[in-house]
């Protein structure tokens with residue numbers, strides 16, 4: 652049992668195990684339905700800070716089985732996608748595997764298909780479904796389905812024939828989405844008058860930067876029939892953004908720890924151009940207490956010892972004067988998690 656080893660092992664071994672548990676795939680793809688939360692985003696949101704807490708087994712058993720099956724499904728809550736399906740979602744995703752995108756990413760998300768009593772968000776029959784796009788890919792289209800009346804997500808595997816289209820949007824570049832703390836987000840109105848009880852929303856997001864399609868299962872409980880659509884959007888847990896002083900030229904970078912759990916952490920780094928436009932940037936993070944960067948999104952990392960240099964991705968190197976972009980990272984710690992020294996250089 653990984654968990655037993657984690658609890659018992661000395662710190663050195665702990666760090667090594669954590670590195671194995673953390674995602675190692677390059678992060679090219681990022682987003683999820685954050686309201687009503689997709690299954691893995693919800694499990695991450697509720698439990699990331701205490702993902703080994705034994706009470707999860709009784710309080711939130713479907714998340715417990717998901718964390719036990721593969722914690723990377725939660726750390727990579729934004730990476731449930733397939734590539735090059737040419738829009739043939741149904742042909743490539745068998746019934747019963749819709750919530751894992753047809754065993755996407757080598758099966759990382761298979762536990763999302765497990766049938767059972769997943770935590771369900773209480774929603775009214777009219778609300779805005781929110782998709783967060785951390786990498787500002789935009790959409791070729793987004794389709795939102797609801798399960799048919801009579802379908803019971805707690806006892807039945809999800810099939811394509813259980814789904815009814817409730818709304819869709821067409822080509823919508825990221826510039827037309829709303830700015831988010833990280834990347835952009837979009838609200839899609841849904842209305843399912845008369846529905847009661849448990850159901851699921853199934854969202855297909857066809858990203859615009861390449862043929863990359865995402866699949867999200869969001870469990871809901873229609874408890875607000877007759878109420879105005881006041882379902883408050885759930886924002887990912889992030890610290891308030893801080894604005895660094897504008898440098899005369901070049902760039903500045905600000906580091907914000909957004910999540911911290913036993914053995915690991917997540918951080919955002921905001922890069923701001925100075926008084927003149929820049930065409931590329933490189934942020935150097937030097938960690939004082941042995942932390943290791945395991946994954947970066949919206950940037951390309953090179954790690955040497957305790958220093959990680961993150962260069963811009965292809966799509967976020969050009970910044971007008973004073974403009975900002977943000978990259979994110981996951982790292983491992985073996986105890987103290989002091990902030991790194993951060994410098995920014997243009998390239």
Ligand SMILES: [Cu+2]
Nearest residue numbers: 679680681786
């Ligand atoms: Cu992406």
